Each structure stands twice: as structure tokens, then as C-alpha cells.
Amino acid sequence: LHDLELIQVGKTYEDGTVAVADFDLSVEKGEFVAFLGPSGCGKTTTLRMIAGFETITHGDILIKGRNVSELPPERRPTSMIFQNYALFPHMNVRQNVEYGLAVRGIGKAERRQRAGRILEKLGLSALADKRADRLSGGQRQRIALARGLVVEPDILLLDEPLGALDANLRRVIQNELKLLQKELGITFVFVTHAQSEALGLSDRVVVMSNGKVEQISAPRELYTRP
Ligand code: ADP
Numbered sequence: 001l002h003d004l005e006l007i008q009v010g011k012t013y014e015d016g017t018v019a020v021a022d023f024d025l026s027v028e029k030g031e032f033v034a035f036l037g038p039s040g041c042g043k044t045t046t047l048r049m050i051a052g053f054e055t056i057t058h059g060d061i062l063i064k065g066r067n068v069s070e071l072p073p074e075r076r077p078t079s080m081i082f083q084n085y086a087l088f089p090h091m092n093v094r095q096n097v098e099y100g101l102a103v104r105g106i107g108k109a110e111r112r113q114r115a116g117r118i119l120e121k122l123g124l125s126a127l128a129d130k131r132a133d134r135l136s137g138g139q140r141q142r143i144a145l146a147r148g149l150v151v152e153p154d155i156l157l158l159d160e161p162l163g164a165l166d167a168n169l170r171r172v173i174q175n176e177l178k179l180l181q182k183e184l185g186i187t188f189v190f191v192t193h194a195q196s197e198a199l200g201l202s203d204r205v206v207v208m209s210n211g212k213v214e215q216i217s218a219p220r221e222l223y224t225r226p
């Protein structure tokens with residue numbers, strides 16, 4: 001059973017924009033897949049459909065064989081990480097991390113315990129009581145990662161997560177992401193317009209242009225003809 005399957009997936013927005021068409025992809029558990037392509041090629045739309053944030057106008061998306069459009073939000077086995085972190089600025093780190101657990105109806109004691117555990121795993125315990133708007137960009141993205149992982153998703157969806165960071169920090173967090181993904185063994189789907197990120201991070205690169213999949217290759221085979 002595939003962790004993630006996109007079968008002839010398409011998205012046409014209400015204004016008639018065809019953002020994605022005929023997208024086919026199968027992802028195995030533990031794979032790190034990157035969607036690579038220029039701005040406007042449909043990467044974010046595809047990621048949002050996988051997350052269940054966007055309706056699918058053609059085809060089907062299955063996670064572990066279950067149709068995403070039939071799963072209620074609190075039962076979706078995905079978490080999403082954004083370029084702008086999307087933390088609640090006035091909540092502290094612990095409250096931010098616990099938030100997704102509260103949404104899923106998990107009680108206070110268990111929330112505390114699970115948030116504490118993931119913060120410790122990521123080496124972030126010292127920040128637990130800091131307000132999110134007092135953190136640096138790098139700290140914010142690490143906390144956003146903790147918040148995504150605390151619900152123990154099958155698939156982590158990352159939308160240009162390094163885009164707002166300076167070059168040095170981008171390299172550091174890129175390495176952290178790669179190590180973390182291998183350690184956790186869960187599937188990562190990573191959206192980027194930066195070739196170096198796609199090549200450096202992923203097991204397979206899905207090259208997109210104009211809403212279509214142009215090519216799916218391992219990084220080392222990206223520039224050799226099949
Ligand atoms: P990418 O993530 O690769 O930059 P997007 O998925 O954001 O691409 O966008 C794909 C296409 O869909 C673009 O032409 C974009 O302008 C269009 N688009 C995105 N969101 C909407 C929307 N809500 N309504 C209409 N068109 C949209």
C-alpha cells in the first residue's frame with residue numbers, strides 16, 4: 001500500500017485557471033519527495049489538495065488507501081509547514097505546539113506531555129515559555145516543525161519552509177530536516193523553486209511546469225536522459 005497516491009489529479013479554480021492537470025504520483029512510506037518548479041506552476045495547489053485544504057476538481061488523492069476528500073480535518077494524517085511559519089504570535093511556544101492537539105480533541109495532560117516530548121527531541125525545550133513573536137526566524141521555523149510533528153502525521157507537507165531564511169540558516173535547517181526525516185522515517189513532501197534544495201534533500205524530484213508533471217527522477221538522474 002502506498003503512503004500517498006495522486007491519480008490523474010487536477011485543479012481548476014473558479015475563475016477558470018487550470019492550476020494542476022493530470023498529476024500522477026505514488027510515494028512510498030519514508031520517502032522524501034520534492035516538487036520543483038517556477039512560481040505559478042501548481043506546487044502549492046497540489047500540496048494544499050494533499051492537505052485537504054483545497055477541493056480536488058479531477059481525480060483522487062489517497063493516503064494509505066483512504067480518499068483525502070472523505071477524511072474530516074481532525075482525522076487527516078498530514079501536517080503542513082509554511083514559509084511564513086504561521087505561528088500564533090501572542091501564544092508561547094508550548095501553546096503553539098499544543099494547539100494542533102487541542103483541535104484533535106486531546107486532553108490537557110496528554111497535550112503537555114506530547115508537546116514537551118517533541119520540543120525535547122528537537123532541542124527546543126528552553127524556548128517553551130517564550131512568546132512566538134520573540135523568536136528569530138530560524139527558531140520560528142523549528143517551532144513550526146515541532147507543531148507539525150506533535151500530531152504524529154504520516155506525511156509532513158512543507159511549503160517553501162526555508163524561503164524566508166537567510167542563506168546560512170537555510171543550509172543549517174536543510175541539514176536538520178534531512179536528518180530528522182531519516183530518523184522519523186515518515187514521508188516528507190517538500191515544495192520549492194530552488195533546485196539546490198530539491199537536489200540536496202529529496203529521494204525523488206517531481207519537476208513541474210504549467211500545472212503538469214514534466215519528469216520524476218532521483219536527484220542524480222535529473223539531468224540524464226532516461
Ligand atoms: P506555485 O506554488 O507553483 O507557485 P500555485 O499552486 O500557487 O503555484 O498556483 C498555480 C496557478 O494557480 C497559478 O496560475 C496561480 O495564479 C493560480 N492560483 C492559485 N491560487 C488561486 C486561486 N485561489 N484562484 C485562482 N487562481 C489561483
Ligand code: ADP
Binds near residue numbers: 133134136137139166
Ligand atoms: P534569524 O536570522 O535567526 O532569523 P532574527 O534577526 O530574526 O534572527 O533575530 C535575531 C535575534 O533576535 C534572535 O536571537 C532572536 O531571538 C532575537 N529576537 C528576534 N525578534 C525579537 C523580539 N521581537 N524580541 C526579542 N528578541 C527578538
